Amino acid sequence: MVALRVAAVSLDCADPNELGVFYQQLLGGEMLWSSTGSVGIRAAGIVLVAQRVTPYTQPDWPDVSVVHLDLAATPDLQTATADALRVGAILVQPQIDPRWNVLLDPAGHPFCITTLTPPDEGPAAHSCRVERSALMPR
Numbered sequence: 001m002v003a004l005r006v007a008a009v010s011l012d013c014a015d016p017n018e019l020g021v022f023y024q025q026l027l028g029g030e031m032l033w034s035s036t037g038s039v040g041i042r043a044a045g046i047v048l049v050a051q052r053v054t055p056y057t058q059p060d061w062p063d064v065s066v067v068h069l070d071l072a073a074t075p076d077l078q079t080a081t082a083d084a085l086r087v088g089a090i091l092v093q094p095q096i097d098p099r100w101n102v103l104l105d106p107a108g109h110p111f112c113i114t115t116l117t118p119p120d121e122g123p124a125a126h127s128c129r130v131e132r133s134a135l136m137p138r
Contacts, residue, residue, distance in 0.1 A: 021039075044071075
């Protein structure tokens with residue numbers, strides 16, 4: 001079997017520039033490219049690609065099952081959330097767990113800011129298993 005690695009996370013949107021700038025301001029990093037169809041940024045150890053989709057339909061959080069980003073806030077959840085709001089994020093209501101905040105980016109994609117993160121290295125990093133029910137009550 002060929003070993004695969006994640007090359008990028010692509011986020012559909014109507015306006016790639018707006019979404020790319022949002023994540024660059026939120027996470028820092030560098031703009032890799034910008035075109036009318038997509039914008040790529042490298043930040044926080046990952047490449048995010050905002051890609052134009054026509055027509056774009058915004059996710060309907062929490063009713064639609066979507067992939068979302070979990071962003072680590074070190075050490076202060078409230079300050080990191082305030083920073084995200086300042087660059088254009090929207091805080092959703094209700095917030096269901098005090099360990100993270102759920103926000104929407106300018107294209108409506110949900111993302112979480114949390115202080116709850118798995119270990120970065122060592123044996124625990126390879127055996128870290130968290131049950132979905134422990135993170136997101138139904």
